[in-house]
Amino acid sequence: MRRLATQIHFTVVAVLLLFAVLVAAAWWHGPGARQEARLAEAVAQTAGEMLPGPEQPAHELQSALDRFAPRFDVDAAVFSPSGVRLAWVGASLELPPGHGARAHWAHARGRLLFAVRLPDGRQLVASRPRPDRRHLGGAVTTVALLALAVGLGAWPFVRRLTRRLERLRGRVEDLGRGDLGARAPVEGRDEVADLARSFNRAAERIQGLVEAQRRQLAFASHELRSPLARLRVALEMMTGDAAVRSGAERDVGELDALIGELLEASRLEAVGRADLTEAVDLLGLVAEEAARTEAAVSGEPVELRGDARLLRRLVRNLLDNAARHAAGAEVTARVEKTTVGARLVVADRGPGVPENERERIFEPFYRPPGVPETGTGYGLGLALVRQIARAHGGEARCLAREGGGTEFEVLFARTG
Numbered sequence: 548m549r550r551l552a553t554q555i556h557f558t559v560v561a562v563l564l565l566f567a568v569l570v571a572a573a574w575w576h577g578p579g580a581r582q583e584a585r586l587a588e589a590v591a592q593t594a595g596e597m598l599p600g601p602e603q604p605a606h607e608l609q610s611a612l613d614r615f616a617p618r619f620d621v622d623a624a625v626f627s628p629s630g631v632r633l634a635w636v637g638a639s640l641e642l643p644p645g646h647g648a649r650a651h652w653a654h655a656r657g658r659l660l661f662a663v664r665l666p667d668g669r670q671l672v673a674s675r676p677r678p679d680r681r682h683l684g685g686a687v688t689t690v691a692l693l694a695l696a697v698g699l700g701a702w703p704f705v706r707r708l709t710r711r712l713e714r715l716r717g718r719v720e721d722l723g724r725g726d727l728g729a730r731a732p733v734e735g736r737d738e739v740a741d742l743a744r745s746f747n748r749a750a751e752r753i754q755g756l757v758e759a760q761r762r763q764l765a766f767a768s769h770e771l772r773s774p775l776a777r778l779r780v781a782l783e784m785m786t787g788d789a790a791v792r793s794g795a796e797r798d799v800g801e802l803d804a805l806i807g808e809l810l811e812a813s814r815l816e817a818v819g820r821a822d823l824t825e826a827v828d829l830l831g832l833v834a835e836e837a838a839r840t841e842a843a844v845s846g847e848p849v850e851l852r853g854d855a856r857l858l859r860r861l862v863r864n865l866l867d868n869a870a871r872h873a874a875g876a877e878v879t880a881r882v883e884k885t886t887v888g889a890r891l892v893v894a895d896r897g898p899g900v901p902e903n904e905r906e907r908i909f910e911p912f913y914r915p916p917g918v919p920e921t922g923t924g925y926g927l928g929l930a931l932v933r934q935i936a937r938a939h940g941g942e943a944r945c946l947a948r949e950g951g952g953t954e955f956e957v958l959f960a961r962t963g
Contacts, residue, residue: 598625601667609634621673628668640672711739715746727754823939827851827858829889829959830882836862837880840870842893846882849889851959853939861935864928865893865955872897872953888941888959896952905945909933932957 597615599607608625612634616623622637630642643660662672711734721729730750731743829849836859837844851858862880869878876896883890900908907913911930932955933943940960948954 598665598671601627601669605633612636616673619673621675623671623673626670626672628670630670633669638674640674642670642672711735711743715739715743718750719746722750722753727757823853825853825855827853827855829858829891832859833862833880833882833891835859836866839863840866840878842866842869842878842880844880844882846880847884849882849884851889851939853959857935857938861932861957862891862893864932865891865957868928869893869895869897869953869955874898876952885958891957891959892954894948894952894954896948896950899947899951899953900945902947908945909943929955 598611612623612625613636616636622635622640624635624640625633626642627633632640640660643662658674658676660672660674662670664670711732715731718729718731727750730747733740733743733747827850829851830844830846831848832855833846834844866878866880873895874897878893878895881892881894883892904915908915909929909932911927929943929945936943936957936959941958943955943957946954946956
């Protein structure tokens with residue numbers, strides 16, 4: 548946003564300076580310049596009347612020119628009608644081009660030259676430093692002071708505008724990070740204030756829609772728990788085919804786990820971020836969860852600052868996912884320290900995940916190509932893993948394992 552402030556500021560300064568230059572150019576080529584030309588012509592004509600006529604001796608002409616030139620602070624020369632120099636004072640002057648006119652102005656070598664044809668046909672030429680050259684330093688100083696004054700005066704107004712835009716941008720970024728309560732301050736009655744009001748209306752609408760969706764999901768998940776509980780009781784009382792009963796119990800367990808993950812995901816989104824104040828022994832937590840699936844655990848003790856319940860859910864989901872796809876092969880879990888935190892790796896020797904799907908499997912309910920609707924997808928487990936990792940300042944990735952299989956890597960940036 549400071550770049551915008553700089554652009555606006557320099558635009559204002561440049562426009563005002565351009566205006567000053569155009570005014571100066573108009574003045575230079577306008578009535579002021581014509582008045583100076585008429586004045587110089589009158590002076591030259593008066594001087595011509597002061598000079599002796601062509602019939603007088605040459606020394607009288609030179610003597611009169613010696614008195615004339617210092618009085619007007621010019622170099623001067625008198626030429627005959629044929630162009631022969633008769634007398635001069637100061638620099639050796641020549642007739643300028645176009646000298647046949649009644650009065651003629653010219654610029655040559657940084658000097659202002661004017662020539663006037665006298666009534667007797669002779670030419671008087673006078674020269675002095677150009678006025679614009681003499682006053683160039685003053686003009687540059689004036690322009691510099693004008694630029695400084697405009698810059699100092701415009702900067703507070705420009706920064707006031709861009710600070711409001713910066714605050715609005717900050718609220719937009721807060722909304723993008725999941726803070727649905729982010730609202731922009733409405734300051735003034737201009738277009739920026741209108742933009743802030745529009746953003747606030749949109750944010751309120753988004754917050755209302757998201758909260759309504761979360762409430763519906765939470766209510767539906769809770770309502771599903773009651774029939775699930777009744778199904779469990781019915782299964783316990785059911786007699787008959789043990790295989791059928793076992794399959795029904797497994798299905799009920801999967802449905803119960805899915806509801807739990809839906810509730811956990813909804814809770815995380817509602818809170819916005821986890822409580823990261825608890826000290827958690829990551830290696831000990833992984834070892835406890837690995838005992839359920841008989842996974843092999845290795846590594847070094849690392850203490851994290853985080854939410855133990857959520858971290859346990861993350862580890863459990865990774866181990867369950869690995870056991871489900873390992874096709875009976877061993878599942879391993881490894882904990883390592885890093886320069887900024889910790890690294891957890893859960894690996895299996897299953898069929899692996901194609902490279903073009905390693906990001907997509909973290910999407911909720913992603914189903915790989917070729918898997919039928921009644922087949923097993925990824926559900927919410929891996930999506931919740933990444934959500935919990937990011938809530939702890941980390942990231943979850945799916946990698947290919949050397950020798951075949953898959954590795955799930957979780958990097959944590961918060962240590963105790």
